[in-house]
Amino acid sequence: MTGPGPSPDDRPPRPPDRASDHPADGRAHAPAPTPRPAPRVRVRSTDPPPGGTDPARAAAPSGTPPDRPDDADDGASHYTRGLVRAQLRLGLACVVSFLAVVALLTLTMSAVPALDQVVVLGVPLPWLVHAYGFYPVIVAFGVVFAVAAARNERRYAALADGAAGPDDGGAP
Amino acid sequence: MSTALPLVGVALLLLATGLIGFYGLRVSRTTSDFFVASRTVRPVWNAAAISGEYLSAGTFLGLSGLVLLSGAEAFWFPVGYAAGYLLVLLFVAGPLRRSGAYTIPDFVHARLDSVVARRVTSVLVLVIGWLYVVPQLHGAALVITAVAPVPPWVGSVGIAVVVSAVVAAGGMRSITFVQAFQFWVKLTALTLPLVLVLMALGGAFEPGGAAVTFDPATVFPHDAGPGGLDAYATASLLLALLLGTTGLPHVLVRFYTSPDGGSARRTTVVVLVMISVFYMVSSTLGLVARVVAPDLARPGVADTVVLELPTRLVPGVGGQLLAALVVAGAFAAFLGTSSGLVVALAGVVSQDLFGGTVRSFRWSAVACTLIPLAFALVTIPQGLVTSVGTVFVFAASALSPVILLGVWWRGLTARGAVAGMVVGSVLCATALLASSAIVASGYGAGPAGETAGGLPGVVRALLAQPAAWTIPLATATVVVVSLRDRHGPPLRTDRFLRRLHVPERRRS
Numbered sequence A: 001m002t003g004p005g006p007s008p009d010d011r012p013p014r015p016p017d018r019a020s021d022h023p024a025d026g027r028a029h030a031p032a033p034t035p036r037p038a039p040r041v042r043v044r045s046t047d048p049p050p051g052g053t054d055p056a057r058a059a060a061p062s063g064t065p066p067d068r069p070d071d072a073d074d075g076a077s078h079y080t081r082g083l084v085r086a087q088l089r090l091g092l093a094c095v096v097s098f099l100a101v102v103a104l105l106t107l108t109m110s111a112v113p114a115l116d117q118v119v120v121l122g123v124p125l126p127w128l129v130h131a132y133g134f135y136p137v138i139v140a141f142g143v144v145f146a147v148a149a150a151r152n153e154r155r156y157a158a159l160a161d162g163a164a165g166p167d168d169g170g171a172p
Numbered sequence B: 001m002s003t004a005l006p007l008v009g010v011a012l013l014l015l016a017t018g019l020i021g022f023y024g025l026r027v028s029r030t031t032s033d034f035f036v037a038s039r040t041v042r043p044v045w046n047a048a049a050i051s052g053e054y055l056s057a058g059t060f061l062g063l064s065g066l067v068l069l070s071g072a073e074a075f076w077f078p079v080g081y082a083a084g085y086l087l088v089l090l091f092v093a094g095p096l097r098r099s100g101a102y103t104i105p106d107f108v109h110a111r112l113d114s115v116v117a118r119r120v121t122s123v124l125v126l127v128i129g130w131l132y133v134v135p136q137l138h139g140a141a142l143v144i145t146a147v148a149p150v151p152p153w154v155g156s157v158g159i160a161v162v163v164s165a166v167v168a169a170g171g172m173r174s175i176t177f178v179q180a181f182q183f184w185v186k187l188t189a190l191t192l193p194l195v196l197v198l199m200a201l202g203g204a205f206e207p208g209g210a211a212v213t214f215d216p217a218t219v220f221p222h223d224a225g226p227g228g229l230d231a232y233a234t235a236s237l238l239l240a241l242l243l244g245t246t247g248l249p250h251v252l253v254r255f256y257t258s259p260d261g262g263s264a265r266r267t268t269v270v271v272l273v274m275i276s277v278f279y280m281v282s283s284t285l286g287l288v289a290r291v292v293a294p295d296l297a298r299p300g301v302a303d304t305v306v307l308e309l310p311t312r313l314v315p316g317v318g319g320q321l322l323a324a325l326v327v328a329g330a331f332a333a334f335l336g337t338s339s340g341l342v343v344a345l346a347g348v349v350s351q352d353l354f355g356g357t358v359r360s361f362r363w364s365a366v367a368c369t370l371i372p373l374a375f376a377l378v379t380i381p382q383g384l385v386t387s388v389g390t391v392f393v394f395a396a397s398a399l400s401p402v403i404l405l406g407v408w409w410r411g412l413t414a415r416g417a418v419a420g421m422v423v424g425s426v427l428c429a430t431a432l433l434a435s436s437a438i439v440a441s442g443y444g445a446g447p448a449g450e451t452a453g454g455l456p457g458v459v460r461a462l463l464a465q466p467a468a469w470t471i472p473l474a475t476a477t478v479v480v481v482s483l484r485d486r487h488g489p490p491l492r493t494d495r496f497l498r499r500l501h502v503p504e505r506r507r508s
Helices: A016-020 A023-029 A074-111 A113-117 A125-132 A134-164 B004-027 B031-039 B043-054 B057-091 B093-099 B104-112 B115-147 B153-201 B231-247 B249-255 B261-292 B302-313 B316-354 B358-378 B384-398 B400-408 B414-440 B457-464 B467-484 B493-501
Strands: none
Touching: A074 A113, A074 A125, A074 A134, A074 B057, A074 B493, A113 A125, A125 A134, A125 B057, A125 B261, A134 B057, A134 B261, B004 B153, B004 B316, B043 B153, B043 B249, B043 B261, B043 B316, B057 B093, B057 B115, B057 B231, B057 B261, B057 B302, B057 B316, B057 B384, B057 B400, B093 B104, B093 B249, B093 B261, B093 B400, B093 B493, B104 B115, B104 B249, B104 B316, B104 B400, B104 B414, B104 B493, B115 B153, B115 B249, B115 B302, B115 B316, B115 B358, B115 B384, B115 B414, B153 B261, B153 B302, B153 B316, B153 B358, B231 B249, B231 B384, B231 B400, B231 B457, B231 B467, B249 B261, B249 B316, B261 B302, B302 B316, B316 B358, B384 B400, B384 B414, B384 B467, B400 B414, B400 B467, B414 B457, B414 B467
């Protein structure tokens, strides 16, 4: 990293709400994200052994810089590519369906002359749709994306921890 | 309108801004404080601050002005601004927070490991930022002449002085508090007058309680409504607004103040809600303006309609007080956006030229205010919404393709990025300049207008709304040049992308 960005050592501790990101939730709520099962590879683990504790929390960064040279464990980087693809698919799916809804709303309000006759509080309906109709759609897509993206990350954490664990490679 | 009350309103706003700014000064101690508020700003504070700097003069004054002037097509601007934030959330909010960079040039430098790409990005960020500050200063000039018998430059210079003082004194930390405060000022300054104006329309202040009556078909004619939509201009504008937000310098710098990628996403959702509420309020004022102030529907005057509505509809001192509140809110809009931009720009200048010390940040803040001030003083204000919209078109053509591909495409190379930024910015600037030259020389007024003059309407439409072809061309240039680049992507690409996309606690 020659980038002038600061070293992430100054990152504050995780806020308390992240503690609810239990990896088991991710597994329970959603089907497995990766289309094909990951190859079971023994990898050099850089995490402390999970033992009986929550592996995701056990793997929380404790002052270790993320860019140290030996952080490329193959199992996890396989899942990393899966995570990037999943997030990109999610974003593209959201933007495509958002644009479809926008196009539909636009067509409805501009191409149906009968709507001009519907006057609410003195304002024709197409004007009202144009002024207010798009924001609920935008916020709804934002909420859906934020929830789904966090779920992708939890699922990734669960899978990657499983892969990096000593014996029990892969999710149960 | 009386002079004293609005000036008292502005004075109170400046006093509060100064107090909050100097409170911030006491807690800003390190370089990190100055640039990114030490990354510990709470989501709601941060969301209010983001909204506070995103809601500029363009939507505070300009939106209702444009609704009055040209009808429902004006609603595309706020819809596009909000949808642009949705795209920021979908594609860049989390990853950019995790990149660990302070500014867009920092991000490009770290991603591509190229000083040349960094310099080109810095230049574009400065151009975009300065172009964005100019309409804020124009807005200040417009408002100050509407409320007091002073020359217009007083407003611009006043805003510039306050912004550079607050930014230089407190950096990002104090700016965060200032902007969060200003968001609530802006929202209140539109919502309270709106409620009373609507009550007045309903007849609450008339002796007989008679509501204002009007003919919907005259006030909201079909042709000025969604029915009169121009498909190409609308699609091109929306594309620009959607992608443009990603390329704005003050928007991206804000994510660095969230503690981690997940909270950056949650913050952005709150921002979407906040700006949506504000836009709906502002749009409603535009609808009211069409009912009660059709006489103000003239270019140059229409943008002051929000200042006029309260005194027209609410009798006595109440109307005067509301008008003063609106004026204070307008100044909060100029201050909030300008100071956010100046923080982002000063960060770029001081890091690129002076090694990023606190002292150089202060001087850069002053310089980054003076340059757009000079520009604002020698140019004539256009419509506020459309000026801001133009900046989005430029940002979407010049920077957004590189930022989006940098986050999501591992094949991006430094040469591809530089080529794309140059192609996008040159094409877009040429088209916009040619378009304004055509309009100025009288070859026909509207972008989709009549076939007056020698140029066919299609060409004029393409030049007036260039985003639909400049963004694809810029993106194609990035991709093609990157693919043909024999050097290939930088060696550390995979590790950097991993850092962008993997949740923080997994990075050990």
